[in-house]
Amino acid sequence: MSQRAERLQEEEKRDLLDPLMAEGWSVMDTRDAIHKKFKFKDFKKAFKFMQGVAVHADRLDHHPEWTNVYNKVDITLTTHDCDGLSKRDIELARHIEEEAKNVSQQ
Amino acid sequence: MSQRAERLQEEEKRDLLDPLMAEGWSVMDTRDAIHKKFKFKDFKKAFKFMQGVAVHADRLDHHPEWTNVYNKVDITLTTHDCDGLSKRDIELARHIEEEAKNVSQQ
Numbered sequence: 001m002s003q004r005a006e007r008l009q010e011e012e013k014r015d016l017l018d019p020l021m022a023e024g025w026s027v028m029d030t031r032d033a034i035h036k037k038f039k040f041k042d043f044k045k046a047f048k049f050m051q052g053v054a055v056h057a058d059r060l061d062h063h064p065e066w067t068n069v070y071n072k073v074d075i076t077l078t079t080h081d082c083d084g085l086s087k088r089d090i091e092l093a094r095h096i097e098e099e100a101k102n103v104s105q106q
Numbered sequence: 107m108s109q110r111a112e113r114l115q116e117e118e119k120r121d122l123l124d125p126l127m128a129e130g131w132s133v134m135d136t137r138d139a140i141h142k143k144f145k146f147k148d149f150k151k152a153f154k155f156m157q158g159v160a161v162h163a164d165r166l167d168h169h170p171e172w173t174n175v176y177n178k179v180d181i182t183l184t185t186h187d188c189d190g191l192s193k194r195d196i197e198l199a200r201h202i203e204e205e206a207k208n209v210s211q212q
Contacts, residue, residue: 043169047160054153063149067173 005079005086007032016090023097028076032084034093038073038100045103046071052099053092062088064096111185111192113138122196129203134182138190140199144179144206151209152177158205159198168194170202 008016017027017034025036040046046068053075057063065076077093079086114122123133123140131142146152152174159181163169171182183199185192 043160044164047164051157054149058150058153063176065173065175067171069171070169 005081005088007079007082007084007086008090013085016087017085020090020093020097025093031076031078033076033078034085034089035074035076036093036096038075040071040073040103042071045106046073048106049073049099049103052103053096056092056095056099060088060092060095062092064092111187111194113185113188113190113192114196119191122193123191126196126199126203131199137182137184139182139184140191140195141180141182142199142202144181146177146179146209149176151212152179154212155179155205155209158209159202162198162201162205166194166198166201168198170198 020034025034028035038049040049050066050068050073053064067074075096077089078084079088126140131140134141144155146155156174156179159170173180181202183195184190185194
């Protein structure tokens with residue numbers, strides 16, 4: 001994305017984040033960022049999920065901060081450009097949810 | 107791997123770790139584990155590296171603890187089975203070095 005990201009306003013943040021919070025995302029205490037822990041059957045599934053997310057990250061030119069330990073993947077999303085949450089995080093989080101569901105159902 | 111991993115003895119640890127230390131790996135202060143930070147040109151390269159490592163991890167049935175933020179990948183290796191470093195960590199670290207070199211040279 002070439003356009004500079006704009007930090008979400010409080011009201012818009014609530015509207016956009018509510019559906020993600022319902023899926024288990026949470027807003028971090030220490031940063032203007034959202035976070036979720038995913039757990040899969042094994043490493044193979046966890047990494048398959050990461051591969052799916054990486055495709056979206058590449059396409060959106062927006063990247064997660066993520067940690068993988070065996071079947072677990074912890075993801076934090078924020079936008080360095082605007083030093084906080086932007087619509088890019090919401091969009092990436094939605095794709096992440098789809099990927100997690102796809103991989104878990106396979 | 108079906109065989110239970112054995113924790114490396116001090117002398118054998120020195121011999122096996124020396125070549126890895128020369129490549130920039132370090133032994134952690136807080137855990138019997140080794141650690142290295144890798145940096146690539148961009149996310150695409152970093153993730154390509156991770157994909158290469160994942161193939162080895164799967165084959166060896168031994169997995170890294172790793173964090174990726176854009177072009178950076180921080181890796182910690184230890185063996186939960188024996189609560190410390192084993193030959194599996196050394197073997198995986200060697201493959202990780204090869205993958206990093208391959209991806210950086212491409």
